[in-house]
Amino acid sequence: MSWLPWLSLALAAFPWALAGRNLFRLPRARGEPSAPVLVSVLIPARDEAAQIEGCLRAALSSRGVAIEVVVMDDGSRDSTAAIVRRVAAEDPRVRLLAAPPLPQGWTGKVHACARLAEAARGTHLLFIDADVRLRPQAAAAMAAHAEDHGIALVSGVPRQEMGGLGEALTVPMINLMMLGYLPQGGRRGTRPSLAAACGQLVLAETTAYRAAGGHAAAPAILHDALSLARRMRVHGFRTEVVDGSRLAGCRMYRRFAEAWSGFSKNAREGMATPLGLPVWTVLLGGAHILPWLLLPHPAAVLALALSLTLRGLITWRMREPWWSVPLHPVAVAVALAIQWSALLGGGLGLKPEWKGRSYGGPPANPA
Structure with missing residues (x-):
């Protein structure tokens, strides 16, 4: 042949x-918002005792914007909740919530995110995973990017940190698919079929998030961020993927x-x-x-x-x-x-x- x-x-x-x-057209989020902004950093956590304190410390180091940090303990069987309580006792910006029992037809993370959004007080909702480490400028830069460009949802793939062979054989495919096989790479727009987002790092403007139905509109989904981005575009809101490697780091897996x-x-x-x-x-x-x-x-x-x-x-x-x-x-x-x-x-x-x-x-x- x-x-x-x-x-x-x-x-x-x-x-x-x-x-x-x-x-080469992947935008970088920079700056600080000009309008008064409160970013609610929302962290769903299930059995994250090894990760949660590092995640909290990084989020609390945010600068350039006011933040609150809300953790939803989703039925953890380890010391996740105890660690969050200890950090919350040191910093009043941290709140710990306990997830209600998982309803029929919901996936765990989507349910936790929906309940976190209900409890949030911020003008913007920044959903991150417990293994994500925000850079100090990340929350401000993402909120500023949303403000400057009229974007309702800003997402990015954090810098993927790998320490072993098992990670190197799996994790790099995220960016290969996002940048090499996705038309427009999630660039700014309202066309649902071209939407993209990474669930490790998603900032949504609160009013737009609620108008689009939030996570509760698709309770059984697993690709929650992609589903949310598509749904917000369906409702006429603009979304965009930015360079997340300078906003946060993440070590997803270790084996x-x-x-x-x-x-x-x-x-x-x-x-x-x-x-x-x-x-x-x-x-x-x-x-x-x-x-x-x-x-x-x-x-x-x-x-x-x-x-x-x-x-x-x-x-x-x-x-x-x-x-x-x-x-x-x-x-x-x-x-x-x-x-x-x-x-x-x-x-x-x-x-x-x-x-x-x-x-x-x-x-x-x-x-």
């Missing part, structure tokens, strides 16, 4: 058409098994659909894996150069560790394996578990 190397070259060139614009489970639980609301996954397998496998099997054909060599250069540019732009770049083809293979495992497991009626809860049912239709 003499055409196969040329197909791999075409597939490797395809993401450059998107990444060439996304990489390969943990990363596999974490990405698996969201898979069937992403690529792992019967119609979509074969297409993604061709796009990703053909561009980033197939060329290795076709060496030393000149087209395969060029395809590899395009693939690794793209990954290197994304790594540089998003400030990820350089040592993960040579692992790129294996990371793509692992990503596809996770998606196929989730799809086949769903067909067998298996549901992935995360922190004691089962996920992976039919996705809700975001209103």
